[in-house]
Amino acid sequence: DSGVTQTPKHLITATGQRVTLRCSPRSGDLSVYWYQQSLDQGLQFLIQYYNGEERAKGNILERFSAQQFPDLHSELNLSSLELGDSALYFCASSVGGRVPDTQYFGPGTRLTVL
Amino acid sequence: AQKITQTQPGMFVQEKEAVTLDCTYDTSDPSYGLFWYKQPSSGEMIFLIYQGSYDQQNATEGRYSLNFQKARKSANLVISASQLGDSAMYFCAMRDGNSYDKVIFGPGTSLSVIP
Numbered sequence: 001d002s003g004v005t006q007t008p009k010h011l012i013t014a015t016g017q018r019v020t021l022r023c024s025p026r027s028g029d030l031s032v033y034w035y036q037q038s039l040d041q042g043l044q045f046l047i048q049y050y051n052g053e054e055r056a057k058g059n060i061l062e063r064f065s066a067q068q069f070p071d072l073h074s075e076l077n078l079s080s081l082e083l084g085d086s087a088l089y090f091c092a093s094s095v096g097g098r099v100p101d102t103q104y105f106g107p108g109t110r111l112t113v114l
Numbered sequence: 115a116q117k118i119t120q121t122q123p124g125m126f127v128q129e130k131e132a133v134t135l136d137c138t139y140d141t142s143d144p145s146y147g148l149f150w151y152k153q154p155s156s157g158e159m160i161f162l163i164y165q166g167s168y169d170q171q172n173a174t175e176g177r178y179s180l181n182f183q184k185a186r187k188s189a190n191l192v193i194s195a196s197q198l199g200d201s202a203m204y205f206c207a208m209r210d211g212n213s214y215d216k217v218i219f220g221p222g223t224s225l226s227v228i229p
Contacts, residue, residue, distance in 0.1 A: 042219065045216055045219075099166065102149065103161070103217060
């Protein structure tokens with residue numbers, strides 16, 4: 001158990017819908033990262049937050065947004081869902097700013113868009 | 115630009131044997147860190163081992179060790195005494211000073227341990 005929690009574990013929804021994925025980092029970690037893992041794209045970095053502020057952006061679509069709250073939990077919002085958004089979404093956390101700053105991953109949320 | 119290459123999409127190893135999973139990387143930054151993660155079929159990503167670019171010794175963590183060859187820009191993972199539970203996808207990843215907040219992952223190697 002990495003200490004990172006993600007809910008829900010599974011999510012099935014329809015095209016055009018909007019969903020919210022939730023992540024709680026390990027105790028003491030200030031950085032939260034979101035990744036998308038699909039069969040054809042591998043593990044893609046989406047976005048990172050550090051202590052409530054957006055720190056880095058990767059291949060995140062405009063239909064996706066995220067935020068980190070004062071209690072450091074984070075939410076990833078996916079809207080206007082398409083079939084291609086079906087994937088495993090990971091949240092990871094790290095201390096932030098201190099080498100090696102290892103990321104620890106949550107169990108993931110498996111999103112299926114029908 | 116940063117890049118991680120894992121040239122072995124799939125590997126087989128006999129139980130109790132050692133296996134080496136290849137990883138080469140590309141960065142122009144002298145300061146970087148390399149990570150290996152394991153992803154079993156259950157889906158979670160498990161951190162295994164870390165090597166810093168300035169570390170003098172190769173990293174070891176139990177049955178895992180990292181064969182770090184800086185000049186060749188390679189950071190191969192060695193798993194000794196393979197166990198059935200080692201069957202999984204293995205990802206090499208890198209973070210460097212140019213884009214410290216981004217960790218780049220390789221495509222992964224699928225390891226199957228044969229009894």
